[in-house]
Amino acid sequence: MEQIRAVVQFNDNKTAGKAGQRDGAVFTGVCASVRGQEPPAQGFQYGGQVNILDEHSLRLLYCQNSSKPHLIMCQKFHFDVLSTRECGQEIPILLNHLFGKRRDGFLIHLRVRRECHLMFLLDTLVIQVRSMLQSEGLHLYQGALRFRKLLEDDEGNSLQVERAFDDLHGLMLWLLNQYRMRAQLSTGPGHEALEVEYMVSSEDRRLRFRVRLSILLVAMEELSVDSLRGLHGYFHDEEIEPAVPSTELIDFMMHVTKRSRGQSLYMPVMFHVVATNSQVDAQNAQLLSLAHLVSRQNGTQSGSQSSPCSFAHLNHLESQQQEIQDRFRLVHASLMQYIQKAEQLKGYRQRFDDQLAQYEELLKQTANTEFGHFLQASHANLHHINNLVDKNN
Numbered sequence: 001m002e003q004i005r006a007v008v009q010f011n012d013n014k015t016a017g018k019a020g021q022r023d024g025a026v027f028t029g030v031c032a033s034v035r036g037q038e039p040p041a042q043g044f045q046y047g048g049q050v051n052i053l054d055e056h057s058l059r060l061l062y063c064q065n066s067s068k069p070h071l072i073m074c075q076k077f078h079f080d081v082l083s084t085r086e087c088g089q090e091i092p093i094l095l096n097h098l099f100g101k102r103r104d105g106f107l108i109h110l111r112v113r114r115e116c117h118l119m120f121l122l123d124t125l126v127i128q129v130r131s132m133l134q135s136e137g138l139h140l141y142q143g144a145l146r147f148r149k150l151l152e153d154d155e156g157n158s159l160q161v162e163r164a165f166d167d168l169h170g171l172m173l174w175l176l177n178q179y180r181m182r183a184q185l186s187t188g189p190g191h192e193a194l195e196v197e198y199m200v201s202s203e204d205r206r207l208r209f210r211v212r213l214s215i216l217l218v219a220m221e222e223l224s225v226d227s228l229r230g231l232h233g234y235f236h237d238e239e240i241e242p243a244v245p246s247t248e249l250i251d252f253m254m255h256v257t258k259r260s261r262g263q264s265l266y267m268p269v270m271f272h273v274v275a276t277n278s279q280v281d282a283q284n285a286q287l288l289s290l291a292h293l294v295s296r297q298n299g300t301q302s303g304s305q306s307s308p309c310s311f312a313h314l315n316h317l318e319s320q321q322q323e324i325q326d327r328f329r330l331v332h333a334s335l336m337q338y339i340q341k342a343e344q345l346k347g348y349r350q351r352f353d354d355q356l357a358q359y360e361e362l363l364k365q366t367a368n369t370e371f372g373h374f375l376q377a378s379h380a381n382l383h384h385i386n387n388l389v390d391k392n393n
Helices: 090-100 119-138 168-187 225-235 248-259 282-302 312-366 370-390
Strands: 001-015 028-035 048-052 059-062 071-078 081-083 105-111 139-150 161-167 189-204 207-219 266-278
Touching: 001 048, 001 282, 001 370, 048 139, 048 225, 059 282, 071 282, 090 119, 090 189, 090 207, 090 266, 105 248, 105 282, 119 139, 119 168, 119 189, 119 207, 119 312, 139 168, 139 248, 161 189, 189 248, 225 282, 266 282
Parallel strands: 001 081, 001 266, 028 071, 105 207, 105 266
Antiparallel strands: 048 059, 059 071, 139 161, 139 189, 189 207
């Protein structure tokens, strides 16, 4: 059975001129509750205003009908985690399940816009994995990576690649070079899926095992209607029929889930929600609705089950996370310097090759000239003199 966690990372951008506006001031009128059911997606077509209640819940005020702006709907959303910090403790907890409890993981990362996730992947798959392996006394002796683009229609290029690596440095180089290139070349609506298999060992404990971390990077703006319905169906929305059309996105999710049958799959679902002065647009409101659905399904599976980590362990993870973030900033700066120097060296090498080619061409041109013959005769005379000196000695 999957252990699902709905994690909302809420980023509220404050703009000048509206900082003094109170939460909820934009909306006036009657607040009507939705009777225990998820509102249809079109109910958020005008966005809404968010009021954070605590670290697990918020309230969304929204209007369903533009012809009746005085009729305001109100819905309370609940999540496993609601945070204004980037990632927080979720990645260390996920990696603790992988290498501490030897459980496969499935990380789903949703946001409205498509972007290059290079730094997120470097932090998750390399930097924090290295820290976790060191803390657990483990050694990575082999790994494998599978990357593919999940298309939403027949347009675009369906990129797929498989790569083996012997250490985390090899994985880092693939992300810096190949992933960045593929993210830039990617065209057509779609999403990114990665499956990373770590094979680790411990000589002290005579231990050897492998774990797999699957990552799905979803852009809400590129979701097709079928994929959106499939997401609701995957998380068991009662208002969606069980038979939903198959898409590459949903097929990948089902593949990861079915492959883990027989063992518990740790599955954090991270929603990046962006607001401006507490106002969210329609797509970010849909993200909140989907996160509420995921959290509700998680509650159906495990009740009020809390994280299995103790408070002491969480505090330890928090201090480790802060240290990792500081090191990550240093590594990020070093990587940027490395890339810049590599580009400079590439330019220097090209200029050197050009000058060497010009020098070789100049030698060829002077070889058959009078000056060239004079140089050859001088070289022969010098060689003859050296021979005479050697004989006399």
